[in-house]
Amino acid sequence: MVCAFPSARAAAQNPLANDPKAAKAGEYEFRINCALCHGLGAHGGGRGPDLTRAKKKHATTDADLFQVISNGIAGTAMPANGTNGQGVGMTDEEIWEIIAYIRSQEVKAPAQSGNAEHGRQLFSGQAGCAKCHMINGVGGRLGPDLSSVAGSRTHDALVDSIRNPSRRLAWGLTESSKEFAQEYETVSVTTADGARIRGVTMNEDQFTVQLMDMGGNLHLLEKDKLKSFSKSRESMMPPYDAESLSDSDLEDILAYLATAEAK
Amino acid sequence: MKLATQPCHSDRSEAKRANKRSCVIPTGAGAQATAKWRNLLFLATTALLALSAAAQVTSDRLLHADQEPQNWLTYSGNYAGQRHTLLDQINTANVKNLAAKWVYQTNTGGRIEATPLAVDGILYETGQDDRAFALDARTGRPIWMFQHALPQDIRPCCGRVNRGFAVLGDRVYLGTLDSHVIALDRKTGNVVWDQVAADYKLGYSFTAAPLALKDMIIIGVSGGEYGIRGFIDAYDAATGKLRWRFYTVPGPGEPGHDSWEGDSWKIGGAPAWNTGTYDAATNQIFWCTGNPSPSNRGAGRAGDNLYSNSVLALNPDTGKLNWYFQFTPHDEHDWDATQIPVLVDSGNQHLLLHANRNGFFYVLDRSTGKLISATAYGKQTWSATKDSLGRPLAKKEASPTLEGHTVCPGALGTTNWYPPAYNPQTGLLYVTSRDQCDIFSTAPQPYEAGHAYYGSAYFPSEEAEPYIGALRALDPASGDKKWEFPHTSPTWSGLLSTAGGLIFTGDAEGNFIALDAATGKPLWHFQMGGAVYAGPMSFAVDGKQYVAIAAGSSLFAFALP
Numbered sequence: 001m002v003c004a005f006p007s008a009r010a011a012a013q014n015p016l017a018n019d020p021k022a023a024k025a026g027e028y029e030f031r032i033n034c035a036l037c038h039g040l041g042a043h044g045g046g047r048g049p050d051l052t053r054a055k056k057k058h059a060t061t062d063a064d065l066f067q068v069i070s071n072g073i074a075g076t077a078m079p080a081n082g083t084n085g086q087g088v089g090m091t092d093e094e095i096w097e098i099i100a101y102i103r104s105q106e107v108k109a110p111a112q113s114g115n116a117e118h119g120r121q122l123f124s125g126q127a128g129c130a131k132c133h134m135i136n137g138v139g140g141r142l143g144p145d146l147s148s149v150a151g152s153r154t155h156d157a158l159v160d161s162i163r164n165p166s167r168r169l170a171w172g173l174t175e176s177s178k179e180f181a182q183e184y185e186t187v188s189v190t191t192a193d194g195a196r197i198r199g200v201t202m203n204e205d206q207f208t209v210q211l212m213d214m215g216g217n218l219h220l221l222e223k224d225k226l227k228s229f230s231k232s233r234e235s236m237m238p239p240y241d242a243e244s245l246s247d248s249d250l251e252d253i254l255a256y257l258a259t260a261e262a263k
Numbered sequence: 264m265k266l267a268t269q270p271c272h273s274d275r276s277e278a279k280r281a282n283k284r285s286c287v288i289p290t291g292a293g294a295q296a297t298a299k300w301r302n303l304l305f306l307a308t309t310a311l312l313a314l315s316a317a318a319q320v321t322s323d324r325l326l327h328a329d330q331e332p333q334n335w336l337t338y339s340g341n342y343a344g345q346r347h348t349l350l351d352q353i354n355t356a357n358v359k360n361l362a363a364k365w366v367y368q369t370n371t372g373g374r375i376e377a378t379p380l381a382v383d384g385i386l387y388e389t390g391q392d393d394r395a396f397a398l399d400a401r402t403g404r405p406i407w408m409f410q411h412a413l414p415q416d417i418r419p420c421c422g423r424v425n426r427g428f429a430v431l432g433d434r435v436y437l438g439t440l441d442s443h444v445i446a447l448d449r450k451t452g453n454v455v456w457d458q459v460a461a462d463y464k465l466g467y468s469f470t471a472a473p474l475a476l477k478d479m480i481i482i483g484v485s486g487g488e489y490g491i492r493g494f495i496d497a498y499d500a501a502t503g504k505l506r507w508r509f510y511t512v513p514g515p516g517e518p519g520h521d522s523w524e525g526d527s528w529k530i531g532g533a534p535a536w537n538t539g540t541y542d543a544a545t546n547q548i549f550w551c552t553g554n555p556s557p558s559n560r561g562a563g564r565a566g567d568n569l570y571s572n573s574v575l576a577l578n579p580d581t582g583k584l585n586w587y588f589q590f591t592p593h594d595e596h597d598w599d600a601t602q603i604p605v606l607v608d609s610g611n612q613h614l615l616l617h618a619n620r621n622g623f624f625y626v627l628d629r630s631t632g633k634l635i636s637a638t639a640y641g642k643q644t645w646s647a648t649k650d651s652l653g654r655p656l657a658k659k660e661a662s663p664t665l666e667g668h669t670v671c672p673g674a675l676g677t678t679n680w681y682p683p684a685y686n687p688q689t690g691l692l693y694v695t696s697r698d699q700c701d702i703f704s705t706a707p708q709p710y711e712a713g714h715a716y717y718g719s720a721y722f723p724s725e726e727a728e729p730y731i732g733a734l735r736a737l738d739p740a741s742g743d744k745k746w747e748f749p750h751t752s753p754t755w756s757g758l759l760s761t762a763g764g765l766i767f768t769g770d771a772e773g774n775f776i777a778l779d780a781a782t783g784k785p786l787w788h789f790q791m792g793g794a795v796y797a798g799p800m801s802f803a804v805d806g807k808q809y810v811a812i813a814a815g816s817s818l819f820a821f822a823l824p
Binding site: 025027028029031032035036040082089090091094168204205206207233 | 416418419667704706708711714715717719720722723725728729750751770772773774776785788790
């Protein structure tokens with residue numbers, strides 16, 4: 001089938017643009033290859049951005065999308081075509097079908113309702129987010145860097161992460177992309193000299209653990225030299241219920257994250 | 264040094280052929296062996312020095328591979344598929360001193376999933392993108408390298424990987440991602456013959472290590488995600504001429520054809536993408552098959568879909584079917600049954616052990632194919648009842664839905680292609696396993712030649728997190744789990760059992776680990792810096808036992824100082 005698309009790679013336009021049949025075929029391809037992170041309806045999730053947004057961070061034109069799907073995005077969890085362990089890899093034709101499907105799902109982004117400036121104040125002040133989260137080089141280190149989180153997580157996933165951080169720790173990926181698997185589990189250890197350390201895992205294997213404590217200190221430990229080791233999926237992040245963070249304040253913080261991400 | 268204490272197995276005539284002081288491999292839990300393997304190792308090494316490097320790997324040597332434990336002559340170490348080495352220089356007492364001896368890097372991306380072969384001091388290994396190489400087993404220095412010229416437009420399912428060579432005579436044999444079977448000269452890597460088995464543009468490929476048997480090279484095809492029609496081929500090792508082909512989906516007029524709705528058999532899948540085992544006593548090969556196509560949608564292919572997800576007992580001389588056993592009829596969860604079928608004798612029972620991707624550990628009588636037991640060895644939600652023959656029955660509500668719902672195990676299965684090991688001393692089968700559940704959804708995806716054909720999708724279910732990975736030791740007599748070694752995360756490592764009382768495994772975090780085969784206690788580990796997707800093996804050169812395994816795109820060898 002590839003020979004039917006001799007200039008596909010060079011094409012700036014999708015040869016299958018606005019073809020409903022191609023978009024339908026693209027939906028099946030999308031489910032197999034993309035839905036793990038981007039959700040069944042391309043609405044995104046805890047791992048990947050909502051692709052129904054007309055404005056995308058890493059791609060504007062169809063040619064951009066083709067390049068992103070083919071080669072992945074360095075420094076992110078977006079893998080090159082055929083390397084993610086899901087699906088079988090796609091032909092050029094199938095990639096164009098997926099692009100036709102994504103375009104068919106696009107909707108205008110809803111207007112951002114929150115007050116970003118108030119959100120910034122909450123983030124670095126009263127709500128205490130910046131104690132553990134960094135944005136554009138400023139803030140704490142214990143939790144994930146949130147500089148680009150608004151682009152890679154859906155609104156609903158972010159709300160859920162704030163309201164109920166332990167329900168789902170940071171979304172790890174399958175082992176083929178293991179370098180992105182940090183899940184920020186909570187670890188408590190007692191060292192040989194009796195010191196107790198509590199923190200989040202930076203990494204872990206069968207015999208060692210690399211953790212960061214509340215003070216931002218790294219501890220590089222061998223498990224067989226510890227007096228105790230326990231791991232919990234109860235997040236160190238406190239849950240923010242509606243009493244500690246109102247719905248409108250939460251929307252303000254999300255608006256701030258969106259502006260930070262847009263920079 | 265630990266000495267084997269069991270007497271020789273007496274009821275196998277081939278037991279004492281080449282070396283009167285050595286024993287045949289105990290193939291069964293009840294098998295006994297008195298050999299002092301240290302002495303055997305010494306004798307074998309002495310014999311090696313006397314051999315010229317041109318020594319042929321005869322079919323007789325393959326049949327009696329356990330008489331030369333310094334070599335690793337087939338994918339699973341011997342025809343029984345036990346992946347158990349009789350070398351015991353490295354044992355539970357001294358394994359703590361094990362050290363890396365060399366590393367061979369392919370210096371490219373992708374990963375090695377193959378188990379190397381060891382023949383008289385030379386390792387033969389295949390790697391990603393159908394590359395291959397021969398190494399000095401003592402130093403890891405390459406003797407030759409080979410890479411098959413793959414077309415640009417191949418799209419193999421699940422990685423551009425290869426799982427290893429077969430060796431026979433003065434050649435090694437591999438299957439390729441564009442469906443070629445190729446014979447290479449063992450001394451140079453030169454191509455001796457190159458046979459095209461199928462059209463890669465329709466989704467056919469080879470990833471499995473072939474099985475060399477008698478004067479044939481036997482290999483099963485991959486491509487269950489493309490709506491292929493699966494087959495197992497036997498080639499004349501000398502010429503590359505096809506001797507026979509067994510289609511794993513029966514055609515019109517053949518038994519089992521009526522287990523397919525309409526024309527669905529034409530694109531029925533049932534690939535045979537792993538290596539089979541062989542029982543000389545009954546002259547049967549045991550070859551396992553994968554999912555029917557499309558993997559996650561049963562509508563349109565009503566029926567049991569024979570011989571998908573089955574073990575086939577074939578006469579290797581004719582390719583005719585003696586019997587079959589289907590583990591997962593009418594599969595809708597991608598539970599390929601392509602795990603290595605392990606042959607074990609226990610008392611007067613001739614068993615086939617199969618820890619299946621669907622979460623059940625099956626014990627069959629390999630003479631007849633009769634089921635002896637089926638016991639869950641991991642988390643499963645798809646079956647609550649068994650039929651009158653003891654086969655687990657699928658719940659109706661386990662079928663994928665349009666919206667998607669959670670079923671355990673997930674599509675990756677309780678285990679997968681990575682080889683298990685059997686230790687005759689403990690009588691246990693060791694299995695790398697995973698407890699993960701997936702959301703299975705379905706959609707009426709049309710078949711299009713050469714395109715991925717899943718009938719929709721699956722992905723990990725958050726309901727069942729975190730996913731558990733563990734090495735499990737299973738007792739074939741009871742089906743029970745004797746011990747479990749939990750991994751930090753699920754691994755794709757195969758296993759090696761040793762007469763030194765050890766089980767070797769690798770993990771997703773890059774560790775190579777030795778455990779006590781009796782207890783599961785970890786005794787040694789080494790961080791290799793790359794996730795393991797391969798099976799370990801063992802060999803000896805100059806009287807020194809080595810253990811080798813691939814991690815990432817490199818091959819590592821370890822020995823005592």
